[in-house]
Amino acid sequence: MGPRGVGSDDIVLLRDIIDLTRSGQHRPGRNTVFELLDRLERLIGSDWINFQDCHVGPRWWRTWVQFTSHGESGWVCGDELVEIDSAPELEVLKRYWWQLDCSLVDRTGRPCVSSSCASLGGRGWAEHPANVEYLRGIDELLLAYPHGGSGGSLRILAGRDEGGPFAERERVLMELLLPHLQPLLADSLAEEVGPTRPPVREQVPPTARQREILHLVAAGMSNRQVGRQLGLSENTVRKHLENVYARIDVQSRTEAVAWLRDLEAAAG
Template identity: 45%
Template sequence: MAEVGVSGADLHRLRDILALLRPDNGTGAGPVEVAYEVLDLLEPLLHVDGISFQEMHVGRHQSMHRSYVQASEAGEHVALDAAQIAAYDRENPPDTIMRYWWQLPCSLVDRTGRPQLTTIRMFYTASEWAAHPVQIDYFRCADSLLLAYPTGGGSTLRILTAREAAPAFGLRELTLMELLQPHLLPLLRAVRAEVTAPRVDDAGSVITQRQIEILHLVALGLPNRRIGHLLGISEATVRKHLENSFERMGVQSRTEAVHWLHEHEHEAEAVS
């Protein structure tokens, strides 16, 4: 490893990352949190000040959009969903990069349908890249490094980082990422599964515990007067609680409300 510039400290960080990428890593953290830990370790390993994981969708007819970005920069973490990314792109249109997309190394994964590890400077000299419209209008970096995996249907999962100033990425960084390449994809897939999973609202996050108590008694077929007596509140208070809970749940009847409660409680139990 010494001949490509990989040090003992690099190998130690590499081992730490591989340990996190194991399914039984012992952290108890979900994929998103593990991904942040991996990105945090990749920053010093690659000697960069920011790195991101992105899901991208590319069509053949000048269409490109990202549906998820998770980034780490000097310990600061940020995650953007499709709506937030679309808002950003409206303010910063990626027109220039789309114009040159199929000529750039970032499109190799789309063109070949195979995983790709590339840098800008593998394809452009420093002067060529400095004069390139994408560098001037969009990237504004001395070099970028991209590890990209195709996932089908024009979608890719990518790890992207860049250096604003020289030196360019070299054999050291490419070797380290090549060693990690087979191990990163399962984590990236797990992150996407976690962030795209339908959110199950716990009943208690929509209606109050008192309203849940009342609905459990409604499910037993008890009238409002009897429910009030059992809970030590007035019949009018029971009626008001039901009206408020119906509005929050978006239902119109006692039967619909009971069905809603049972459905949400069962889904929450299944997720937990």
């Protein structure tokens, strides 16, 4: 038995999964991702699991989804833009999105592994409005990577509808896989939907002042703190940010900060 409940059978399956992700071993695409999801489902004992290319704004989700659920495989390919106002059942998820682990990758801009029960406690998740009113599950386990800039992410989301929540064992296994899965997921997505992805609206670079404000926002400052730093009113800072969002085609502070990080990383 390995550390924290990870056994020899788990190690064998981990190696199989890592082999699957190695360049040249398998051609990227939906069939390979189905293999990956099937093995992950067995490894962590989930009732369902899916892969999502997700872009989240304050009022909408855009996803390209590939999934397996209870042993059945399916594929949804294309632009699924879900307007929150046209989907009332999502209102509760919209209300709590930025407080829950589902937005952790969006908030931090870093790869992550998290579970709802580990974050909120078993009772806290069982009684949380997002679970009671919409998700209705025992637990969810998320592995996610930032992708594509402006709040985009690649996600593997697994759930349990009955039994106990995901334990430390399952979180450790997913953390061990975190450094390995992103290239396969990104390449498979490009293989399947790259040519059909809707074009991004042309972006207009922010002004020097707007970029200065973005840097302070990225440092964690509120609008009031930014205003004090630059000698501007809080309302002026808010207007500058609204103009930035329109210029770079994002919907929130988080997306704007992610855009800035991507821009500076690309510039070296």
